[in-house]
Amino acid sequence: MENEISRLEDLSAEDFASDWVNRPFILTKPVKHWPVYRSWSTERLQQKYGDAAFRAESVDWPLKTYLEYMNNSHDESPLYLFDRAFVEKMGLTVSSSPDVKADYWPPTCFGSDLFSVLGDHRPDHRWLIVGPERSGSTFHKDPNATSAWNAVVKGSKYWIMFPSSSSLPPPPGVYVSEDQSEVTSPLSIAEWLLGFHAEARATPGCVEGICGEGEVLHVPSGWYHLVLNLEPSIAITQNFVPRKRVGAVLHFLRDQKQSISGFSDDVENPYGLFAENLAASDPELLEEGLKELERLTNVANGKGKWEALKEEEEGGFSFGFGGEDEEDGV
Ligand SMILES: O=C(O)CCC(=O)C(=O)O
Numbered sequence: 001m002e003n004e005i006s007r008l009e010d011l012s013a014e015d016f017a018s019d020w021v022n023r024p025f026i027l028t029k030p031v032k033h034w035p036v037y038r039s040w041s042t043e044r045l046q047q048k049y050g051d052a053a054f055r056a057e058s059v060d061w062p063l064k065t066y067l068e069y070m071n072n073s074h075d076e077s078p079l080y081l082f083d084r085a086f087v088e089k090m091g092l093t094v095s096s097s098p099d100v101k102a103d104y105w106p107p108t109c110f111g112s113d114l115f116s117v118l119g120d121h122r123p124d125h126r127w128l129i130v131g132p133e134r135s136g137s138t139f140h141k142d143p144n145a146t147s148a149w150n151a152v153v154k155g156s157k158y159w160i161m162f163p164s165s166s167s168l169p170p171p172p173g174v175y176v177s178e179d180q181s182e183v184t185s186p187l188s189i190a191e192w193l194l195g196f197h198a199e200a201r202a203t204p205g206c207v208e209g210i211c212g213e214g215e216v217l218h219v220p221s222g223w224y225h226l227v228l229n230l231e232p233s234i235a236i237t238q239n240f241v242p243r244k245r246v247g248a249v250l251h252f253l254r255d256q257k258q259s260i261s262g263f264s265d266d267v268e269n270p271y272g273l274f275a276e277n278l279a280a281s282d283p284e285l286l287e288e289g290l291k292e293l294e295r296l297t298n299v300a301n302g303k304g305k306w307e308a309l310k311e312e313e314e315g316g317f318s319f320g321f322g323g324e325d326e327e328d329g330v
């Protein structure tokens with residue numbers, strides 16, 4: 001494949017931060033060290049957690065009921081298990097580094113996750129994903145300008161991804177509301193592949209690849225992605241905010257309120273909460289983020305550095321042409 005997603009064994013935190021924050025890639029090594037990689041299979045999960053209820057789209061089913069469905073389903077778009085409370089339900093331990101014994105840990109290259117400053121107020125951020133061949137996720141962007149990693153513990157997944165920017169159209173067959181707050185992809189995965197795959201693959205920026213068993217894929221913030229399970233699969237996914245994206249996330253939380261999702265109702269001002277908590281834990285990073293926020297605001301308003309400067313000096317009005325759209329770092 002010409003437009004293949006880069007495949008690497010592993011990546012250092014430094015290389016991720018300097019070169020890879022805005023690029024998809026697959027790592028072949030880190031997940032192979034997870035205890036859950038060695039021990040999980042659908043049979044094993046059924047023995048251990050068969051009676052526990054997990055979320056599959058709009059129903060909560062005992063795991064054994066879901067697995068029975070999964071093993072016998074011939075549906076074109078099978079019901080997909082997507083559970084955000086699996087760590088608690090399964091009594092898993094999650095650590096922040098391979099040096100601390102646990103059932104799994106985020107690959108180290110992604111570094112610290114800035115949304116951890118939100119503590120109990122952080123939006124849902126990790127899911128267990130289980131589904132048969134043909135199941136998967138139709139085109140979407142991940143919530144709240146977060147990045148994500150998706151680790152295949154069993155099975156394999158086909159990914160097709162598009163960079164995002166307000167100056168680029170969405171992938172073919174995908175529709176975005178004028179204020180960019182809603183993405184609609186009305187076709188099933190199979191229908192989309194039949195109707196749009198060839199056109200999509202020929203679109204500049206489009207990348208595709210297969211994330212195999214024991215591998216993990218990086219979804220950069222803002223990238224559209226469609227995912228198809230090529231075999232019955234078990235995966236763990238986690239959304240996070242890398243340090244390099246602090247300005248972009250502040251910008252999203254402040255200026256795209258209508259698109260914010262996953263915060264509980266008692267959080268009235270996600271932007272304020274994030275900024276305040278970051279100020280307490282890492283004031284220098286917040287300062288950097290606020291500078292980047294100002295730059296992104298100017299870009300969004302169609303002003304390059306020059307226009308912004310001139311406006312400041314003259315206190316005047318500037319026509320919004322010539323602004324470069326670097327908002328999404330593509
Ligand atoms: O179906 C998958 O594994 C992809 C999941 C995904 O894209 C997501 O959780 O945002």
Ligand SMILES: [Fe+2]
Pocket residue numbers: 137140141142148219225
């Ligand atoms: Fe996603």
